[in-house]
Structures are given as C-alpha cells and as structure tokens.
Amino acid sequence: MEDQLPRTSVQQSDEDEISLLDLFSVLLRHWRLIVFGSGAIALIATAYALGSLLLPPDKSYLPNFYMPQSTMLIGSSSSGGGLSSMLASSGLGSLAGLAGVSAGGNSSGSLAETLAKSNSTLDELTERFDLVARYKITKNLKSSTRAAIKESLAAKFDAKTNTFLISYKDIDPEFARNIVNATVEILERRFAALGGNRALATKTLLETKLIDVKTSMDSLEADTKRFQAKYGVINVEALATEQITVLARLRSELIMKDLEITNYEKISTVNDPVRRRLDGEKESVLAKIRELESGKGQSAGERVMPSQSELPNISFEYAKLQRDFLVQAELYKLLTQQYELAKLNAAGQEPVFQVLELAEVPDIKAGPSRGKTVIIAALAGFFGMVLLAFILEAVKNIRKDPEAMAKLKGALRSEERLG
Secondary structure, rough: OHHHHHHHHHHHHHHHHHHHHHHHHHHHHHHHHHHHHHHHHHHHHHHHHHHHHHHHOOOOOOEEOOOEEEEEEEOOOOOOHHHHHHHHHOOOOOHHOOOOOOOOOOHHHHHHHHHOOHHHHHHHHHHHHHHHHHOOOOOOOOHHHHHHHHEEEEEEEOOOOEEEEOOOOOOOOHHHHHHHHHHHHHHHHHHHHOOOOOHHHHHHHHHHHHHHHHHHHHHHHHHHHHHHHHHOOOHHHHHHHHHHHHHHHHHHHHHHHHHHHHHHHOOOOOOOHHHHHHHHHHHHHHHHHHHHOEEOOOOOOOOOOOOOHHHHHHHHHHHHHHHHHHHHHHHHHHHHHHHHHHHHHHHHHOOEEEEEOOOOOOOOOOOHHHHHHHHHHHHHHHHHHHHHHHHHHHHHHHOOHHHHHHHHHHHHHHHHHHH
C-alpha cells in the first residue's frame, strides 16, 4: 500500500505534464495561424478605426461624439422638514420610517430626473431645435423624435452630493451644448412654476417691475420738464391767474385810454400830436391784449406764452402728467415695500433648483476610443485563433482515430434512417 501511493502521484504528475506539453505542441504547430490570423484582425480593426476618421462626421460609421454637461444643485423639499432632519442626524431613521416621516432622500432630485425626460420637455426641445428635420424622421414623428432624444439625453441625480447632471451626446459639440442649456432653462422654469423657488421668483419679478416703474417715472419727469420748458411755466394754475390779472389790468387801461381820447375829442377835433400819442398808447395796449389772447408776439410766428384758449388744454395735459407721475410714485413705494419683504423671505429659503455650471462647448471628444477598440479586437482575434487551432487539432485527431470515425459514421446512418 505504501508503495502504491507514490506511484499514483508520479503517474498523475506525468499525465498533467504530458497534457500541458500537448497543449503547447498544438500552439506550436498552429503558430502561423495564431500570429497571422490575430495580426490580420488587428490590421482590419485599425483600418476600420482610421477609415472612420477620413469620412465627414455626419457620414462616418464611427464618428467622434461629444457630451457637454451641466451641473445643478437640488435642494431637499421633503415633507418631514426639521423633524426628519433631526431623526436622520440622530440615527433614528428607521423610527422615522415607522412614524411615517421621511428621514432621508430628496424627492426634488427624482422630480428633476422625471421632468428632464418628460414628454413636455422633449416636445419643447423638438420644436425649438427642429429635431424632426435634424434626425430625418418621417414616420411617427412625435414618438420617434422623443425616443431619439432620450437615447442621447442623460439626466442623473447624485443623492450623496444633491447634484443633478444633464448631458447630451451628439457629433456636433455646439448643438449638444445648446440642447443641454435649453434643458436646464426648461427645468428651471418648471421648478419655479411648481413653487420650488417661489420666494426667489417673486423677488426677481419685483426687481423687474421696480425697474419698469422707475423707467416710467423717469419718462414722466422728462415729459414734465419738456412741458414746462415749452410753455415757460412751472405751475399752470399760477400762469392762468397771472394772465387773467394782466389781461384785466390791460383792459382797464384800454377803457381809460378810450375815455381819455373821448374827452380830448371834446376839446380838440384836430389830429394833433397829443391825439396821435393817445392813439399810439391805445394801440400799444391793444397789441398787448392780442398777445395775451393769441400767445404770439408781434413778429411772425414768435410765441411768447400760451393763449387764453389754450389754457384749459394745457391745464388738463399738465394735470394728467402730474397724476400719472403720482400714480407711478405710489406704485413704486408699494412695490419697494413688497420687494423688501420678498428679500427677507428669499434670504431664509434655500433654492430648490440652483444652476452651478452651465454646459460649455467641449473641445475633447467623449468617444469612441479607437485605440481601445483596436486592442480589444486584437485580443479577441488572438484568443479566437487559439480556439480555432484547438478545434482544427481536434478535428485532425478525430480523423486519425478509426473508432471515432466509426462512431460518427454510425451516428450519421442512424440519423438518415430517422430522417
């Protein structure tokens, strides 16, 4: 018994050594097939990879593609609020789950992923960039275009960092950048509409309204200044009062001149210098009255002040300017108060959707890796040739073995009978 154990071990070792030598001898006998076959496959793969570079990107069978990426920060909007945060930080997350309070997770992140590939988002991208024509879709336009966008659009939320990544794969880097940034714009608008950034959206809207109202106030101030410069007045009511007073005084002077002329005519009927002086003074008073009533001076086209007939319209226009300015000033005051409140609310609210980095035009391709393709093809070719060598060797051995050939012939005959 003791002598048999070592003999068995030696015999098994010899059989292993013989099997390894047989394998090595098979590889040596077929080394040309292995070397030249795998080399040919590597050359074909290399030619395939290089040939794709010679064609234009839109016609190449293996074009370079680019994947610009945008990064957003998604704030937590869990309904548990502070209680869920306290339970999660204290390690009682399971207790929070039993109590029906969410102790972790970010529902807004899942919402962002859903909205990024929602039909409304895909349809807006299709309309904005005319993707039906770009992808040359002729059948089932809506569903086929949506499927084409989904193949290239990637949206992923990282729960550990609360970051949301959007990327798009295309052979045109600028087009891919535009698609990504348009998707970010759509999501930002959708989150604002859903109330995720309501305080910030209100603050931004009030800022815009304040600018509009301030612009209107400046325009009304400029119109008032032009009005005052045109008519040479600051207050229309004061002008009307002054004109009435001056006109009454001139008419009184005119009456006195008429009386003076009438009394002088009783004394002298001769057109002497005194009469001419009185007539000249009367004409001067009449000219001043005409100036006040017409608003024009003695020179042709010379305008000295508004006429009496224009005063009602001027007064109405000036009152309208003052009224509009007071309305805008009161509106500006109210909006300013609301804006200050909105700033306080926005300062205490963390934005749910916050853009950290917009996509840029990439200058480096994202794929494909032609070198890796050639290496994989060469390794696959090498192992394929090795396998083929063993298959050929097995076929050769079967042909040399009469018993094996007899079994094969018998199997073939039985198969023919059954057929």
